[in-house]
Amino acid sequence: MADSALARAVRWDTVVGALLIVVLLLSFGTVDGFGNALNLSFLIGNTLPIALIALPMTLLVVSGEIDLSVASTAGLSGAVMGALWNEGMTIETIIPICLLLGVVCGLINGLLVTRLGLPSLAVTIGTLAAYRGIAQIVLGSDAVTDFPTQYLDFASGRIGDTFIPYAFLPFLVLLAIAVVALHATPFGRSLFAIGANEEAARFAGIRVKRQKLILFTLTGLMASLTGIFWALHYASARYDNATGLELSVVAAVLLGGIDFDGGKGTLGGAIAGVFLLGALQNVMSLQDVSAQSQIVVTGVLLVLSVLGPRVARQISVARAGRRAASAPTTS
């Protein structure tokens, strides 16, 4: 039934893709100041932190886990970056250190989940608080802003007069890698199996714990990369950078049709969800909707995004049922 054009038409990720296009077209037509290249580059640049973390988060949620500490890891990375910069280290030394720190943060989450068998939701709520606390200890209430101009320019500038930020190009490379990893490698295939039925995956010889540990570690790495980008993009390293970003990431990923219970979804859908959220936030800012109200919208989207794919699936199941009427089996 997955092959029929009818069923594909109601697949949630295609719905989100279509929705993204509709929102973009409507915004071009009706929202003042939306369609110019500068605003579009802002839209993309401001959405990039969500998009970067959404890449590993998608893989993680497909495998049935979640990491809510990503925004704190990003904040911690930024804070450490600022502190080390204040110490007089060069940015070329600082960045690898921060990335390594992200790896450690992810590894801690991963070990707690895989070795101690704790639920990732609980573990990462804990580290969400812990990592943010450490960030505050490291940097206090300082804001470090005097990073080298060429880095700041790279993180906030765009290619000529186009709408494409420089940083979008490395993101596209990472996106391509993630798409291939999830949809075209044995590793990605094993993640779907783990998310759909972890026990059956284990019985098929898939190294479930190792795969999860790899995912949490990658997530930590990407979160810290995002933290570095955030500090440079906004030219400000503070302990509370990216606070609440995990909400946007999870909302976007679920909006893109990744099943919260694991085992289902496509990275294309997730990225469509990310940019749909980004576009809505951009439009709301242009319309002077307050930041608080934007959070409300994100929260509502999160709920809808859990609901939407289920409704879509039920519709497609009902249609398949009416078409083929799979026979009840005698067990």
Next chain:
Amino acid sequence: MTHRSDAGPAPVLALKDISKSFGAVRALRDVSLELFPGEVHALAGENGAGKSTLIKTLAGVHRPDAGQVLLDGEPTVFHGPADARDAGIAVIYQEPTLFPDLSIAENIFMGRQPRRALGRIDHKATHASTLALMKRLGVELDPDRPARGLSIADQQIVEIAKALSFDARVLIMDEPTAALTGSEVARLFGVVRTLREQGSAVLFISHRLEEIFRICQQVTTLRDGALISSEPIDGMTEDDLVRRMVGRDLDELYPKQDVDAGEVALSVRRLTREGVFTDVSFDVRRGEIVGLAGLVGAGRTEVARAVFGIDRWDAGEVELDGKKLTNGAPSTAMAAGLALVPEDRRAQGLVMDMSIERNIGLTGLRTTVKAGLMDPRAERSRSLDWAVKLQVKYARIADTVNTLSGGNQQKVVLAKWLATGPKVLIVDEPTRGIDVGTKAEVHRLLSQLAADGVAVLMISSDLPEILGMADRVLVMHEGRLTAEIPRSDATEETVMAAATGRAAA
């Protein structure tokens, strides 16, 4: 359908010319059935024959498209399961669903406990009523015991007691014995006989033919949704029944070929997992089918899990072709040539929402790969190849496995593992809950594999299967190997004696 039409007792519940369709599929076509008080009536048929639909019609879950349900001869319409229950019809399922934290008595009287003043629950009365029910069934179970930890057999007894507390006159038992051991089956049959003597009508469904002959007086056979026959069981043979079920003569159910055993392929030495099994040693040779018998809970599945690496062992070692296997590492066991077809195909064998193709493909994630990427063509041809070899019946290879019947799902699990080209194959309850036709196919397949030099270890609670297929029978009792019986000496008696600990090792 002419059976006892003029005189004698009237059927308490009957179906007359019932038809039921789901979309284009006609699950039941003009099926009639009469259940008499004091009679155990077998419902036989392969998977997909319409047994479930018929049960659900009796239980008020499905409304028939055509035909009548007759209660005491009067046409009735059940608007839902509650109507059927109020009419005195109870269904006992294979795996009961009790509230684990409530006591047996509370489970039985859930929602309608005897009350005292001020609406307080009368525990004494509940306790006494439960005791009375247990006595009626001839079973000793403590009414105050929590349901948690009860064996499936005991849980079924509780369900039966619950049905009696509703004054059920018709008991429908849907494969009640599938997960029971021999002695539990015997006790259940004792209860069924008691019910029969007390005038209940029982509809009994089982894939195990010998049980039908042991306990039933009448048998109705369905095939492809149509009624094939309804007749007394006296004078029938198993072959007669199988012919009605599958519509043709079945070649042997246990087509065991004689094979000369080769060198040792799997060697298990003094394997121990604390508190689970102790000091287990055995060999399986190439070309051999070794049966592993024992009661449920004897530790057979646990040994298989440890050998394959799902659980760690505490002491001992496992060698495959002379190479030691790593403790707790299924991936290395797989690479060494070991395959395990687990007992629970839905939870352990398959990813139910995944396609047939990808389920079979899961064991090939190392082989159907080109330059680090999945090779979809190689994966498809590998999966198709094995699905065809095992004659899995499916519409499209990309369909999810939950669209398949139980027997075909089991074939997909087998395909998934045979595709790895194993040297040693462990199968745990390979034919549980699948119909007799598919069962014979699975047996033929296992026999062929052994003939091709695969070492097969077969865990089974189905004693005729063990006796029919195994070259050698290992028996476990309470976590230890208690006997090794060559094919020539293996009988129900010798195996059961060892399984219950009555024989010296």
